[in-house]
Amino acid sequence: MRLDPRRAAYAYLSWVVQGPCAPLNELVAKVGVEEAARAVRECELPAPLRKRTEARRSLDPTTAHMDLLDRIGARLVTPDDDEWPHWRMLGFGGMDVRRDPDGAAPLALWVRGNGGPLAKFTEQAVAVVGTRSPSEYGGYQAADMAAGLVAEGWTIVSGGAFGIDSTAHRAALAVEGRTIAVLACGIDNDYPRAHGRLLREIARTGLVVSEYPPGVEPKRYQFLARNRLIAGLSDAVVVVEAGLRSGARNTAKWSRRLGRPVLAIPGPADSATSAGCHQMIREGEARLVTRASDVVDEAGPLRLDLGVDPGPQRLTDALRRDELMVYEALPSFGSRSPRELSEASGIRVADLDAILGRLEGSGFIAADESGWYRAC
Structure with missing residues (x-):
């Protein structure tokens, strides 16, 4: 199998530095990933980059790594790929890597x-x-x-x-x-x-x-x-x-x-x-x-007040206050008994029956042998 040279260069450099490396990121940005890989293999490098690359620069297990990816259903994702999370990586651009070298963006992700x-x-x-x-x-x-x-x-x-x-x-x-x-x-x-x-x-x-x-x-x-x-x-x-x-x-x-x-x-x-x-x-x-x-x-995204009442934005916006208190007292995962619901919501057990009935009738909650749980 012939490897794409750019992907092979990313794989090789990822192996050589094994972790965040701001000097390597700078080199890749300046000369491109293939030329950076050639420089790491063959050239005399500046001291910060030489320190990170010296031990493994002569080793290149890229072919074995790519074969392994095929066997386990994995892939190497690089900044060249559509699935690279470019938006997420923007935050690393503002990091002071001189103060904290680990703040560099990842070169690639496996x-x-x-x-x-x-x-x-x-x-x-x-x-x-x-x-x-x-x-x-x-x-x-x-x-x-x-x-x-x-x-x-x-x-x-x-x-x-x-x-x-x-x-x-x-x-x-x-x-x-x-x-x-x-x-x-x-x-x-x-x-x-x-x-x-x-x-x-x-x-x-x-x-x-x-x-x-x-x-x-x-x-x-x-x-x-x-x-x-x-x-x-x-x-x-x-x-x-x-x-x-x-x-x-x-x-x-x-x-x-x-x-x-x-x-x-x-x-x-x-x-x-x-x-x-x-x-x-x-x-x-x-x-x-x-x-x-x-x-x-x-x-979540910022919510701007445009001076217009958009009506209910969530299903629960239409609930009465006591209904919302009971609904919010139910866990997102699992169920609760009426007594547990009373303790969590602050509503008396005697008043729960009517509220639970309304919520069940509206399709918000349901019950089984373990207790009441959210249905939506």
Whole structure:
């Protein structure tokens, strides 16, 4: 099989630098990717670029990598391709790469999955991230948030890790939504190992993405660089349970630097797993959110007041106040008993029957043996 020379050049350079490299991006922009690849192979390079390329410049596993992509149903997406998320990458243009070299845009992205074009998948996307050891409360909030965002038409982006990441991915899959897992290793590497099945399920209907070529094993510093891509491919980052020092807060930092909203779900006042969320909210680094509609208000397109009443914009806009309180008390994913609904909505159990009857009659909710749930 004869390789397209430009794609082969991107693959080779991606292998050589393995991660963000601003000097290489500058060289490609100046002379083109094929000439940049030739220079890396054959020429004396400036010190910053020589340092990043010296160890692997004489090695070129491009043919093996491309053969592997064919076997696993994957592809290399470059800035030449229609599915390259050009709009998403604009944010990296304003990064000060001298202060933080990891702030460079990815040279290319290795993509595995049948969900569709990467650019299309990220047109409307929100990252849901958090601790790898969530409480029951945190797991519930992550699943409810992800399912709620999917219902609003958003793609869920996360890192495929234990805890909040995997909960968000699974919730999106459970409601047949779109989800993207961004890895800190090659897309042929199921990491963590226990999530091999989950990553295959994501690839079946969504996308698994990495800037690291096949065969690359995960390393600690790669996770920090990976976090900028989670933020970069998203309209906003939602943090669900994070300690004072955590990878989720690192993702939130990248989101702020890229000019994207950072949103945080509060937890119990004395919860160590929510201490990072509380600190970000307190210090103005994140906006408090509690439901998917809050996130859509922050991450969605601007709504201009044109002085005209457009009428109801959502189905729920037509509900009465008590009906809306009950409807909003129902999770986006799962069900609740009347007593749980009473506690969540603040409406007495004795008054719920009539409200539930009206909502059921209007098609907003339904019930089964587990309780009441949203029908739309």
